[in-house]
Amino acid sequence: MEELVSYMVRSIVKHPDDVQVSTVEGAVSLLLELRVHPDDVEQVYGPDNRHFAAMQMLLAVAGGDRKPVLDLVGIDDADSEE
Numbered sequence: 001m002e003e004l005v006s007y008m009v010r011s012i013v014k015h016p017d018d019v020q021v022s023t024v025e026g027a028v029s030l031l032l033e034l035r036v037h038p039d040d041v042e043q044v045y046g047p048d049n050r051h052f053a054a055m056q057m058l059l060a061v062a063g064g065d066r067k068p069v070l071d072l073v074g075i076d077d078a079d080s081e082e
Contacts, residue, residue: 013044
């Protein structure tokens with residue numbers, strides 16, 4: 001799952017080397033925490049949140065028995081540094 005998220009996100013951002021995906025496994029779910037360069041946040045969400053929603057749908061299909069949950073983290077940290 002990490003590789004799938006990384007592949008999708010790296011293809012749409014301006015700073016692909018800054019993409020980080022980590023996984024937190026639960027009993028029935030799989031949390032995928034995505035971190036990107038602050039300049040790329042809008043690219044990840046896309047117009048009307050469509051890119052992010054599409055990624056979540058793809059993960060739901062590929063998830064199998066566990067429910068994958070994609071979360072974009074670290075956004076507030078980037079805003080506070082400016």
